[in-house]
Amino acid sequence: NSDLLTTLAGILLFIPVAIFIIVVKKQTKILNLLTEKESLLWVYKNELTVLADGQNGYSHGEEFEDELHPYTSDLDIFGTYSLYALVNRNVTKVGKNVLAKSLAQPSYKPEILERQDAIKEILNHVDDTFGFRAKLRNHNVEQIEQIKNRLSGPLATQLAFTKNTVLRIYVKALPFIMCAMFLTGFFFGDVVWGILGILLFVHAGLSFYFSKHINQVYHGFSGGANLLSAYAEAIKWTEEKDWKSNYIKQLFSSSHKVSEDIKGLVSIIQAFDARLNIIVGAVLNFLLLWDLRCSIRLDEWHERASSHIENGLDRIGYFEELISFATFASNYPNYTFPVISDEYTLEGKSIGHPLIAKQKRVDNDYDIGISPAVNIVTGSNMAGKSTFLRTIGINMVLAYAGAPACAADMKLSIFSVNTYMRIKDSLNESTSTFKAELNRLKMILNHVSLQEHPLVLIDEMLRGTNSHDKYMGSKAFIEKMISSATPTLFATHDLSLSELEEIHGTKVANYHFDIQIENGEMNFDYKLKNGPCTIFNAAILLKEIGLTST
Known part of the structure; x- marks a missing residue:
């Protein structure tokens, strides 16, 4: 009877914890939606401001000013009250650089005509681009460059410690092992709890032993889940359209859905971020070797998907640049494509x-x-x-x-x-x-x-x-x-x-x-x-x- 009461007490204690977790997740979802709607409202208000007095809330391109350039300084291409300041709707580093290049470097007729077609095509979907732009606001865009550098740089080497086959099998089997031990513990009592105590001690040792490697792997990804999730949604928009212009088609090196790969990375980072809460992180590591589990998941994801990610993330910048000109064309419908x-x-x-x-x-x-x-x-x-x-x-x-x-x-x-x-x-x-x-x-x-x-x-x-x-x-x-x-x-x-x-x-x-x-x-x-x-x-x-x- 005492064991039954203990079990019931555990279940009753678990219910409010589960409810609390559900409420927190629901609140987080609502707050994220509120942030997205506020960003969308800012995007719309910014367009009204641009039309009213030409003041644009995006970057004015001061970093591209160059008095030695053949024309950009004299023609007010960059800086305050410049063409860049009027046109720019980019927040990514790639988008800003591509726009600067388009305004400052020579072009040739075939490329110009292809770009005209691309801008005209996006102009037909310009209402959809407001949501695209809203998703990219209010994020640390420098972190996306850091993540790109990590994926293409040292990450593969830093994940080498996860390659041990026995370790992988054990970590993947742990959820089932733990469930089995908790279930059998109610029937076999102290023996199982004793074994569980030893396992928790071993897990603590393993977590400490691998902590240096895990910290290296986690560095740069911390807090990046929301940023990457927004990028995944933005990329998904580009993937769902049936684009006709050659210039846009060339941005897609394959039919591979990069947005799904990024969502996979988001899931891993969200799981990894549990370590930011010391108590939750400790419990998960003691029970499930959580950080090791996330590192192994990241290694498997990296082998499968990382080669597609850089092109996919860069594609956002190229779309931003085209969207900038399409928005410019939409705001001034009496202008003409030369x-x-x-x-x-x-x-x-x-x-x-x-x-x-x-x-x-x-x-x-x-x-x-x-x-x-x-x-x-x-x-x-x-x-x-x-x-x-x-x-x-x-x-x-x-x-x-x-x-x-x-x-x-x-x-x-x-x-x-x-x-x-x-x-x-x-x-x-x-x-x-x-x-x-x-x-x-x-x-x-x-x-x-x-x-x-x-x-x-x-x-x-x-x-x-x-x-x-x-x-x-x-x-x-x-x-x-x-x-x-x-x-x-x-x-x-x-x-x-x-x-x-x-x-x-x-x-x-x-x-x-x-x-x-x-x-x-x-x-x-x-x-x-x-x-x-x-x-x-x-x-x-x-x-x-x-x-x-x-």
Whole structure:
């Protein structure tokens, strides 16, 4: 009777423990769902904020800023109030890097067209992408890189201690052994409990003996279950769609379901995380050699699935990058996917700057012509010359990334873009403004000599020297571009440079931005017009701040 009462007491004690475990699991599930819904709400609110004032809650890409790049610094590709800041919807390291590469490295027509198809296809599923993005938020994305490095690096060697066949058989049989001992213990009493006590002591010794190896294996995976679970759900979304575009199909090296492999790893990590609770971990190790059991499961999983994981995790980044551009296309439905031509061309209707709000933006038509020429753009201060050059450049960057351009219509061939706009001195490098300008010109001339199809955007060359040398240097540069058949947009205040059209004929074309002055007031229309500028405003602007010449 006493044994029966003891058994019943054990059962009655077990029931509230079981209920407690069920309630905790239910609460964890609800909290995870709440976190996911909060992330989804943030994603939707972020899109509303972007549409309202252009402020994006994702990374602005400051880490990719490079003043020595042929164009990214001058065209505001990276950093605060940049194209990257407007487009980016990536949280993974891979996604951020792929987006930066798309905006900063040269592309070729076949890849551009494939990317256009991929972005258009995801655009058709853009509503689904909000859930995809929500799953990836609020996680330590650096840990995913750590996990990838562990899987492809030392983990296999660190798991070598689990290869002992006898140890594996014993650990796998332990749940059955323990169940049998507890059941028989009620009938055979002290003998079985004595054997069980010895086993628990042996298990404690084995756990201590292997603890160093187990700690090495566990390092980097701790707390990663939720992160990997979110990634598994995101990857599952990519696997379930019947993608048509070649660019997306190429992201799938096989039909293998990586999401299932990741869920298997999640299950192992969740089991492993029991050691984070000292009491629970001790009980499980004494009874079931729990850490050893998890290590053996991890080794079996690693042999079976790890080769697929890195590609699967990287695939998320590539999808994030495409989703970034698809979201950009969805937010600005009036933008157009440019036509990529094999014939020399750069033309567009209603081309605008994507970083300027629609209500403030003034769009322009532009056609570079049928053969390489230098387009000299003259105009008043603040009339729009610099913005126009950046408008052309930044839309070319979008076009070559496979994204829609801020234009009603756009057609262009492949060019390598080179810019000369924001030239700064450097105290650290003891570089004056003029020396910095010479360095930039040297870089451009070098690129022009090496690139197959260079295009140059120049905004007010040689600001750091006197007007005579500035004119002579500008004239020499323009003639160099003419002789090398390099299409160039050259913005300047120096009206005398426009006279080069008379010397070089069709190899030079003049455009201008002007102002209308009425009753001493200046009005800007920011529209590109043919021919050289005839109205300048520096004297008026100086007068407004109290500087007049007598």
